[in-house]
Amino acid sequence: MYVLIVYDVEEKRVAKVLKFLRKYLNWIQNSVFEGEVTEAQLTEIKMGLKKITNKEQDSIIIFKARNQKWLNKEIMGKEKNPITNFLD
Template sequence: MFVIITYDITDDKRLNKVRKILKKYLYWKQLSCFEGIITEGKLAQCMAEIDEVINKKEDSIYVYQVKNPNNIKRKVLGIEKNLMDEFL
């Protein structure tokens, strides 16, 4: 399935841990947004790892799931960022 995960983490230490977890499973598209194709099992594993890191009283994670990735159409206004290019 195709997923988009967005997050709002209040602490930089937790933020970096969540970002590191998400990088293992998905592609970093914008500062607080990851996306990609992932199995339900891998998504559950990813979310379990994140659940151990976040503070549920301060942080939020949104997961948008699309069963058929052919139903996704993305339009970008301005420059499309590929944050992985910044590290190469």
């Protein structure tokens, strides 16, 4: 499945969340990650984020789609971290 994760966390936890999500997904903009993951990986991501964040102070939104083709992404302005796919 293809996921888009958006988060707004307390400043002292931002670096931990960023480092954790980079293990699974592509960073595309401040506090935004996207990528293809399995159900098991998404479960790992959710469990990891629960350990790092505070549910009383932090907010995380996970958007899910069957795969990337079901998500229409339009970029206005400069793309902060373009994702390139190379075919061998």
